Every structure is written in C-alpha cells, then in structure tokens.
Amino acid sequence: xxxxxxxxxxxxxxxxxxxxxxxxxxxxxxxxxxxxxxxxxxxxxxxxxxxxxxxxxxxxxxxxxxxxxxxxxxxxxxxxxxxxxxxxxxxxxxxxxxxxxxxxxxxxxxxxxxxxxxxxxxxxxxxxxxxxxxxxxxxxxxxxxxxxxxxxxxxxxxxxxxxxxxxxxxxxxxxxxxxxxxxxxxxxxxxxxxxxxxxxxxxxxxxxxxxxxxxxxxxxxxxxxxxxxxxxxxxxxxxxxxxxxxxxxxxxxxxxxxxxxxxxxxxxxxxxxxxxxxxxxx
DNA sequence: CTGAGATCCTGGGGGC
DNA sequence: TGCCCCCAGGATCTCA
Numbered sequence: 252x253x254x255x256x257x258x259x260x261x262x263x264x265x266x267x268x269x270x271x272x273x274x275x276x277x278x279x280x281x282x283x284x285x286x287x288x289x290x291x292x293x294x295x296x297x298x299x300x301x302x303x304x305x306x307x308x309x310x311x312x313x314x315x316x317x318x319x320x321x322x323x324x325x326x327x328x329x330x331x332x333x334x335x336x337x338x339x340x341x342x343x344x345x346x347x348x349x350x351x352x353x354x355x356x357x358x359x360x361x362x363x364x365x366x367x368x369x370x371x372x373x374x375x376x377x378x379x380x381x382x383x384x385x386x387x388x389x390x391x392x393x394x395x396x397x398x399x400x401x402x403x404x405x406x407x408x409x410x411x412x413x414x415x416x417x418x419x420x421x422x423x424x425x426x427x428x429x430x431x432x433x434x435x436x437x438x439x440x441x442x443x444x445x446x447x448x449x450x451x452x453x454x455x456x457x458x459x460x461x462x463x464x465x466x467x468x469x470x471x472x473x474x475x476x477x478x479x480x481x482x483x484x485x486x487x488x489x490x491x492x493x494x495x496x497x498x499x500x501x502x503x504x505x506x507x508x509x510x511x512x513x514x515x516x517x518x519x520x521x522x523x524x525x526x527x528x529x530x531x532x533x
Numbered sequence: 534c535t536g537a538g539a540t541c542c543t544g545g546g547g548g549c
Numbered sequence: 550t551g552c553c554c555c556c557a558g559g560a561t562c563t564c565a
Contacts, residue, residue: 252558283541309559327558328543351543370542372559388560416535425560433558482557522537523558 253325255396255430256473257484257492258309261331264487265304265313265364268333272358273300274315281353284368286376295319295377296356308392308429312383320380322389323366329373333487335362344489369483396430396470406463410451418454418462419447419520431466434479434501437526439465441499446532447525448518472497500526 253261274296282289300316311323311331323331330348338344354366354375366373378386393409394401409428413421421427422436431439440447443465445458454462478484478492481502485491499509504517508528517524 254559324559326541326560368542369544370558372541391560420536423559 252327252432252434252482253329253478253484254309254432254435255306255470256435256476256494257478258306258311258325258430259397259474260477260486260492261325262304262306262311264333265311265331268335268487269301269313269358269362269364270303271301272360272362274298274356274358276357277355278357279354281368281371284353284371284374286374292321292375292377296321301358306395307383307389308395308425309432310389310392314380318380319377320383321375321377322383322386323375324373324388326368326370326372326374328369328483330367330483330485331487332365332367332485332489333362334365335360338488341489348483348485348489392425392429393427394429396428396466397474401428401467403460403463407459410454410459414450414452416451417448417520418445418451419525421451422466423521423523428466430470433523433525434481434498435466435469435473437501438469438473438499440525441528441532442469444532446529447520447527500528502526 277293277297279285279289285292296315299319301313302316303314305312309324313321332348348367351367351369352365353368356364358364383389394405419436419440422431422439437447439462443462445462473479473494476493476497477486479494479498480491481495500515503515504526506515508515508531511528511530513528513530515526516529517526
C-alpha cells in the first residue's frame with residue numbers, strides 16, 4: 252500500500268521523467284475517480300506543461316505551467332506507470348497492473364503516464380495551484396513525517412494532547428502526522444520497542460524520543476529502498492520496491508521476530524492490523 | 534473529542 | 550474443482 256516512502260519513490264521518479272513534458276491528451280474509463288469532472292479535468296491539463304512534481308503526505312502533486320495542479324491519491328492499489336518508446340515493451344509491464352489501467356496521459360515525446368488501480372479507490376483532482384493547500388484532504392493533514400516541521404517539539408505537543416489514545420492509533424492518523432500508514436506504524440513501533448496498544452500517557456520521555464527517531468529512521472530507510480512491495484506496490488518502472496526484505500514485523504504474524512525469535516502477533520488498533528513482537532516491545 | 538461501523542472496490546484466500 | 554463468503558486497506562462520513 253502506498254505510504255510515504257512509496258509515494259516519495261513515485262514522486263522522485265516522475266520528477267526525473269516527466270517534468271518539462273507537455274500533456275497532449277487525456278483518456279479515462281473511470282470518471283468517478285476524476286475531479287472536478289472529466290471535462291473540467293481535461294480543460295485544466297491538456298496542453299499544459301509539467302512544471303514540477305511534489306509530495307504532501309501520501310498525496311502526489313503535479314504542478315502544471317497553466318496555473319493548475321493535479322493532486323493524486325493512490326489509496327491502496329493505485330499505480331502510476333511511465334512508459335516511453337524505449338521501455339514500452341518491458342516485461343515489467345506484465346499483468347496484473349496493465350489490466351487495471353483506468354486513466355492515461357499522453358505526453359510530448361511519445362511518453363505516457365498510465366494510472367492503474369485494481370480497487371478503484373484512488374482519485375485525482377485538477378485544482379488551481381494556489382488552491383492545493385485548501386483542498387479538503389490536504390488541509391486536513393498534519394505535519395509531514397519527513398518535513399523539518401515534524402520535530403521533537405511537535406511530537407511532544409501532539410502526544411500531550413493525545414494522552415488517552417493508543418500510540419498505534421495516533422501514528423496512523425493523517426491529521427496528526429502525515430505519511431505513516433499501516434506498514435510503517437508497525438515498523439516504527441518495533442524499532443522503538445514499544446507495544447502498539449500502549450496508551451500515550453504511559454510513554455516515558457525516553458520512549459517518546461525513541462519513537463520519534465524510529466519514525467524518521469524507518470521512513471528514510473524505506474525511501475532508500477524505494478518502498479515496500481509487500482502487496483502490489485510498483486514504482487513508475489513497474490518494479491517492486493525493496494524494503495519488504497527488511498520488515499521486522501509487518502505482515503509476519505506467526506513468524507519469528509528477527510531480533511529474538513518470538514512469534515510475532517497481530518492485534519486490531521483503529522480497525523487495522525498492528526503487528527508486534529510481544530518480547531521485544533514493551 | 535472519540536471510537537465504532539459503513540462505504541467505496543475487487544482479487545485472493547479459506548472453508549466446505 | 551468450484552462456489553460462497555469474508556477480508557484487506559486509506560480516508561471520509563455518519564452515528565452514538
């Protein structure tokens with residue numbers, strides 16, 4: 252599932268491959284995912300030059316020369332695939348991703364961006380660039396987990412406010428810290444050696460400090476590995492990431508903890524699975 | 534403010 | 550082998 256590291260991987264690759272190109276055409280077969288409407292979207296993007304690509308939490312923002320931006324959320328199974336004349340026949344484009352291409356951008360120079368999404372939860376919206384921050388789903392975000400604004404002070408103030416909640420729930424809430432999803436909340440808590448259902452109020456100062464460092468450490472490391480392809484994440488080349496080989500606990504229920512060999516367990520926190528080692532994490 | 538549950542989708546896994 | 554059911558998951562919305 253695309254979380255911060257996966258989205259950052261896509262954004263970095265798009266920056267390299269499509270900035271400077273002009274959008275020549277747009278096609279879609281799933282209008283529900285296109286806002287404000289297919290016609291409005293087309294008007295904003297066709298003919299515009301791609302000026303830059305950036306990330307806000309798990310959102311991808313493609314800034315266009317004409318004063319508009321395209322905001323994209325990949326949700327669980329969205330993929331952006333960049334195909335050009337050289338790689339169009341690559342084996343990496345095998346199913347299943349090609350089967351679920353619902354939108355396609357034709358760019359200058361024969362390049363295409365194909366948007367595949369098996370579950371059809373992903374969406375994109377064309378808005379004036381000045382209004383990106385005012386988009387409801389962007390405005391609702393807390394501080395990005397890898398931005399300098401996410402610091403110990405912010406984290407401490409947040410935990411002071413959320414003392415009654417479970418730490419696993421706080422990490423997942425995008426309104427507090429943007430970018431952490433189900434994979435990296437479990438991984439960060441494992442690295443910090445803290446149980447996911449600990450009430451925030453029970454965390455000692457050294458545990459808070461450890462968790463803050465663990466969040467940044469895990470996310471940065473996952474970005475370096477081009478994300479986790481536990482399920483179906485693929486980068487813009489159709490290639491899986493590499494961080495799944497370095498997961499400590501996520502998706503490993505019943506398997507031995509890499510640190511101590513104890514069986515990894517799973518519980519529900521905030522309606523979602525949280526994985527942990529009952530021995531390493533306190 | 535908080536948490537629970539439903540919703541949006543569809544492939545895949547488990548059970549029979 | 551085949552069918553049915555349920556689950557996964559990000560985010561939003563409604564309801565208690």
